[in-house]
Amino acid sequence: DAKTTQPPSMDCAEGRAANLPCNHSTISGNEYVYWYRQIHSQGPQYIIHGLKNNETNEMASLIITEDRKSSTLILPHATLRDTAVYYCIVRVIDTGNQFYFGTGTSLTVIP
Amino acid sequence: DAGVTQSPTHLIKTRGQQVTLRCSPKSGHDTVSWYQQALGQGPQFIFQYYEEEERQRGNFPDRFSGHQFPNYSSELNVNALLLGDSALYLCASSRGTGGLSNQPQHFGDGTRLSIL
Numbered sequence: 001d002a003k004t005t006q007p008p009s010m011d012c013a014e015g016r017a018a019n020l021p022c023n024h025s026t027i028s029g030n031e032y033v034y035w036y037r038q039i040h041s042q043g044p045q046y047i048i049h050g051l052k053n054n055e056t057n058e059m060a061s062l063i064i065t066e067d068r069k070s071s072t073l074i075l076p077h078a079t080l081r082d083t084a085v086y087y088c089i090v091r092v093i094d095t096g097n098q099f100y101f102g103t104g105t106s107l108t109v110i111p
Numbered sequence: 112d113a114g115v116t117q118s119p120t121h122l123i124k125t126r127g128q129q130v131t132l133r134c135s136p137k138s139g140h141d142t143v144s145w146y147q148q149a150l151g152q153g154p155q156f157i158f159q160y161y162e163e164e165e166r167q168r169g170n171f172p173d174r175f176s177g178h179q180f181p182n183y184s185s186e187l188n189v190n191a192l193l194l195g196d197s198a199l200y201l202c203a204s205s206r207g208t209g210g211l212s213n214q215p216q217h218f219g220d221g222t223r224l225s226i227l
Binding site: 032034036041042043044045046049051087091099100101102103104 | 115146151152153154155156201203213215216217218219220221
C-alpha cells in the first residue's frame with residue numbers, strides 16, 4: 001500500500017551530493033513526507049520529515065515541490081557510511097501513526 | 112538516552128511452534144508498533160499499541176498477537192509458526208498516537224527469526 005515511487009538503485013561518488021528522488025503524486029494536504037534509511041542488519045533510521053516547506057537538519061535536506069507531488073532528499077557530502085537503502089514514506093493520516101514502506105532506493109557511495 | 116531495544120537478536124524455531132519477541136520503547140515514548148521485514152522487502156506494518164490496547168492492525172492473521180505493559184514495553188507473539196514467518200521483526204516507538212501526531216517513529220535493530 002506504499003504511496004511513493006522511488007528508483008530501485010543509485011550510485012554517488014564519495015564527497016559529492018547525493019540526491020534521492022521520490023514521487024508521491026497522490027499525497028493529501030495534511031500528509032507528511034518522511035525519509036528513513038536502513039543499513040544492512042540494522043533497523044530503519046529516521047532522517048527527516050516535512051509537510052510543505054523545505055527542511056534541513058544535521059543529516060540531510062528535504063526539498064518538497066510546490067505541488068507536493070514529489071520530493072528530494074539531499075545528502076550534501078556523501079560518505080561510504082551513507083551506503084544504505086533509503087525509504088521515502090507518506091504517512092496515511094487516517095490510519096494512525098504507522099508507516100507504509102515501499103522497497104526504497106539502494107544508494108551505493110563509491111570511493 | 113537508550114533507544115528502542117529488542118530481544119532476542121536472533122531466534123531459531125521450527126514449524127508449529129510459538130514465539131514471543133520483546134521490545135522496550137525509547138525513553139519518553141508511549142506508542143509501540145511492530146513490523147515484519149522479509150528479505151529484500153521494506154517493513155510491513157503488523158499492529159500498533161497505545162495505552163495497552165491494539166489501536167491499528169495491518170493485514171496479518173490472528174496468529175500474530177501482541178501486548179503492551181503499563182511501562183509501555185511490548186511483546187509480539189506468533190503462534191503456529193510457518194516457514195513464511197521467517198523475517199526480521201522490527202519494533203518502533205513514538206510519542207502519542209492518532210492522526211494528529213506527526214512525530215517520527217524510532218526503530219530498534221530487530222529480531223531475526225528463522226523457521227526451520
